[in-house]
Each structure stands twice: as structure tokens, then as C-alpha cells.
Amino acid sequence: MATGSPLLVDCEDVAWFRDQPEAARGAAAALGRRIGLGDQRTAELTLAVTELATxxxxxxxxxxxxxxxxxxxxxxxVEVVAVDSGPGMADIPAALRDGMSTAGTLGIGLGAVRRLADSFDIHSQPGTGTVQLARFWPRPPHTRVAGEPAVGGITRPISGEQVCGDAWAARTDTGEQAAPADGALDARPAQAGAAPHGWSALTGSRPTFERTPPEPPRTAPLVRPGTTSRALPVRAATPGPGQGMLVMSCDGLGHGPMAAVAAQAAVQAFRTGSSRTPEQAVEQVHRALRGTRGAAVAVARLEPDGRLLFCGVGNITAALVTTTTRSTLLSHPGIVGHQMRQLRTYEHRLPPHGILVMHSDGLSERWKAADLSSLLHHPPAVIAAGLLRHAGTRRDDASAVVAKAAW
Incomplete structure (x- = not known):
């Protein structure tokens, strides 16, 4: 693997729209103006959103x-994610060509979106549905956002709610934490009382970090590749050399504004904390969630050599997935912020060409590796959206986060 820094960008879920092309169009125009895309780029974003929603x-x-x-x-x-459950496309290249239509129209929509977007991805299967992702940056393109982020996720509130009690976050760790200008990423539930269409004010501040003292050596050997589901707990697990990537999945107890408060507190603690291992991160989140409803929380650390450390408490499902295998990672009972047993860190290996998946219990656990096999070569956010479509329920807040090897 290469030793460069993983690409991570901050991510804030803004609003979901169902059968509301005009509302989506208006929200896109307002959002583009709000974050300073510029008039021309905002117009292009609005056109793309209109095409996708229509x-x-x-x-x-x-x-x-x-x-x-x-x-x-x-x-x-701005990132736009469009997800549906059918009918799907049998010939994606043909669907992207101008003039192609199955409904008697010019059929220029997808081709136009691909041309307008800085990056565009689509996954579709007949009978299953389609996931589309398009990103729009200001002009001229910014070199610091080139490439595909190594972590992507998605959250969706329970039907009838405007805020989500699920959240996810990711950041890099070098052992000498500095402000995470390019290495912190989070998806936070919308604030209660948010601005119209669900988007909230952007914050430009960045936290500072303190140097973490070295930890005692670990007392368990590395787990051999291929034994991820039977990994042994590692006492006093230590970060490996080089830059690691920490990923968190959080499910605030229940749903609605109070669950969102817990999720927001978890994200804030994770992002501003100095933890280097998953166990340390869960402990810091535990302290931050006292006085809230509490949450289920899982944290993983991925390293350049494929080593993965994992610590989970509560109903967060985590798994290492390839095109043919799914190995579930072990979490322990408890409520972060209220009651936790002694934390345990487990050591695994990320399989070659595999991914880490973590999701809340707003998704069923009954999905298989085959359900994601055709998605694995797509960006993490597209994989997460595909999993949410396949296994998500509207009877609870739902979230999924996917991480790929970034080195």
C-alpha cells in the first residue's frame, strides 16, 4: 500500500426529499448560495438536482x-445522492448517452448530470434499483478535494421526524494530532429548529488536539488474515506506525430530538478528542454522553498495513466484507453514557479489496456479502446508500458508514 494521507472531507447531511422535485430544486439553489458555490455553479447544481429528482x-x-x-x-x-428501488437500468452507458430514453423524451438528464458534476457515480441493477452520486465544487476546481474519500456514510431519520438520532464520523490520526483540516469527516443529524428544508448553519471552526502519551505495548499477537470473526481481545492495544484512520458509528437511544442530542455529543467528543485507539475513543464518548439518553457506539481504527482495531458497545453491526465473505465484528452489551462493562478491543485484518461496514439497528442484520458484491468497486457513500436501500427500515433512524483501505 502507498503511505499517503487518506482523503477525508467533512460531510453534513442536509435534507431528504421524496417525490418533491420542486422542493429539492429550491433547497439546492438556497444551499449553493449559502455555501458560496457562485451563481453559475449554483445554477448547474440546481439543474442537476432537478434532472435527478424529476x-x-x-x-x-x-x-x-x-x-x-x-x-x-x-x-x-454539495453532494447529491439519489436512491430508488427500481426498475433499474440494464445498460448504464446507453442511459448516459444523450438522446437515450425509455419514456419518449430526449433522455438527456443523466448525461447532463455527469457533465455538470465534478464527480459522478452510478450503480444500477434491473429489478433492484439505482444509486447515483454527484458532487459539485466551486470553480475553479480545488486540488485539495481531488479523488475519492476513503470513508462515506449516510443517515436517514425515522419517517415523520426532521432530525436523526444516528450519526457517523471519521478522522485521521498521526500520533501528533493537529487541527483536522483535511482529515476529519462527520455526518451529524440536523439541529432541532433548523433552517428551511432541513439545512443548518455551517461552522468554520476547527478543534485543536493535544499530543497523546505513548501507550504500553500490546500483549496479544496479530490475528492472522482470514480469522477476522474469531479475533481475540487485545489488552492495551497500541496504534501501529504511520497514519491511522478512525471511524465511528453512533445510534442515539430512541429517535427524535433527544436521540439527536446524544448523537451530536458523540460526534463532537470523537472529533475533538485526543484518542488514538477505539477503546480510548469509546471512553471519551462515554464521558461526553453522561446526562444524555446515551447511545450505541462502535469505533474502528484502520492502518496502512491492513491492521484493524475495533471496539463496540450496543447494537451497532460491524462487518468486514468482500465479494464472497462477511465476517461480523464483536460488540458487547451496554449503553455508552450510562452503563458499560469493561471495554475490549479486537484486532482484525481488512481483507484485500474488502471494506469495513458499520450500521445502526435501523438496518436489518440479515444482509449477505452477495447483496453488496456488485457495489464494492463504487465509492463508499454509494455502497452505504445501497445497503440502506436494501436493509433499511423507516420504523427507526438508520445509518450506515463504509470505509475502504486508503493507502
Whole structure:
């Protein structure tokens, strides 16, 4: 693996739209102006959102469109995720060609979106549905956001709620934590009383970090590749050399504004804490969640050599997935912020070409590796959206986060 820094950008889920092309169009225009995309780029974003939302209304089954903000310290952009449950596309290249239509129209929508977007990805299967992702950055393109983020996730509130009690976050760790200008990423539930269409004010501040003292040596050997589901707990697990990537999944107890408060506190503690291992991160989140409803929390650390450390408490499902295998990672009972047994860190290996998946109990655990096999070569956010479509329920807040090897 290469030893470069993983690409991570901040991510804030803004609003979901179902069968609301005009509302989505208005929200996209307002969001583009708010974050400073510029008039021309905002117009292009609005056109793309209109095409995606209108196409879903005309052709898709159970289609939803998500608008959200991407940013680092220098620049902010907008990501659009469109998800539906059918009918799917048998020939994606043909569908992207101008003039292609199955409904008697010019059929230029997807081709136009691909041309307008800075990055565009689509996954579709006949009978299953389609996931589309498009990103829009200001002009001229910013070199600091080139490439594909190593971590991507998605959250969706329970039907009838405007805020989500699930959240996810990620950041890099070098052992000498500095302000995470390019290495912190989070998706936070919308604030109660948010601005119209669900988007909230952007914050430009960045936390500072203190140096973490070295930890005692670990007392368990590395787990051999291929034994991820039977890993032994590692006492006093220590970070490996080089830059690691920490990923958190959080499910605030229940749903609604109070669950969102717990999730927001967890994200804030995770991002501003000095923890280097998953166990330390869970302990810091535990302290931050006292006085809240509490949450289920899982944290993983991925390293350049494929080593993965994991610590989970409560109903967060975590798994290492390849095209043919799914190995579930062990979490322990408890409520972070209220009651936790002694924490345990487990050591695994991320399989070659595999991914780490973590999700809340707003998704069923009964999915298989085959359900994601055709998605694995797509960006993490597309994989997470595909899993949410396949296993998600509208009877609870739902979230999924996916991480790939970034080195």
C-alpha cells in the first residue's frame, strides 16, 4: 500500500426529499448560495438536482434524494445522492448517452448530470434499483478535494421526524494530532429548529488536539488474515506506525430530538478528542454522553498495513466484507453514557479489496456479502446508500458508514 494521507472531507447531511422535485430544486439553489458555490455553479447544481429528482418521480419506485454539504477548511461543496428501488437500468452507458430514453423524451438528464458534476457515480441493477452520486465544487476546481474519500456514510431519520438520532464520523490520526483540516469527516443529524428544508448553519471552526502519551505495548499477537470473526481481545492495544484512520458509528437511544442530542455529543467528543485507539475513543464518548439518553457506539481504527482495531458497545453491526465473505465484528452489551462493562478491543485484518461496514439497528442484520458484491468497486457513500436501500427500515433512524483501505 502507498503511505499517503487518506482523503477525508467533512460531510453534513442536509435534507431528504421524496417525490418533491420542486422542493429539492429550491433547497439546492438556497444551499449553493449559502455555501458560496457562485451563481453559475449554483445554477448547474440546481439543474442537476432537478434532472435527478424529476427522473425519479417519472421512472423510479420509492425514490429519495439527499442533499448534503461537503467541506474542508478551504472549500465547501454539495453532494447529491439519489436512491430508488427500481426498475433499474440494464445498460448504464446507453442511459448516459444523450438522446437515450425509455419514456419518449430526449433522455438527456443523466448525461447532463455527469457533465455538470465534478464527480459522478452510478450503480444500477434491473429489478433492484439505482444509486447515483454527484458532487459539485466551486470553480475553479480545488486540488485539495481531488479523488475519492476513503470513508462515506449516510443517515436517514425515522419517517415523520426532521432530525436523526444516528450519526457517523471519521478522522485521521498521526500520533501528533493537529487541527483536522483535511482529515476529519462527520455526518451529524440536523439541529432541532433548523433552517428551511432541513439545512443548518455551517461552522468554520476547527478543534485543536493535544499530543497523546505513548501507550504500553500490546500483549496479544496479530490475528492472522482470514480469522477476522474469531479475533481475540487485545489488552492495551497500541496504534501501529504511520497514519491511522478512525471511524465511528453512533445510534442515539430512541429517535427524535433527544436521540439527536446524544448523537451530536458523540460526534463532537470523537472529533475533538485526543484518542488514538477505539477503546480510548469509546471512553471519551462515554464521558461526553453522561446526562444524555446515551447511545450505541462502535469505533474502528484502520492502518496502512491492513491492521484493524475495533471496539463496540450496543447494537451497532460491524462487518468486514468482500465479494464472497462477511465476517461480523464483536460488540458487547451496554449503553455508552450510562452503563458499560469493561471495554475490549479486537484486532482484525481488512481483507484485500474488502471494506469495513458499520450500521445502526435501523438496518436489518440479515444482509449477505452477495447483496453488496456488485457495489464494492463504487465509492463508499454509494455502497452505504445501497445497503440502506436494501436493509433499511423507516420504523427507526438508520445509518450506515463504509470505509475502504486508503493507502
Amino acid at each position: 427522473n425519479m418521480t417519472k421512472h423510479a419506485v420509492d425514490g429519495s434524494l439527499l442533499l448534503r454539504v461537503l467541506r474542508n477548511r478551504e472549500v465547501a461543496g
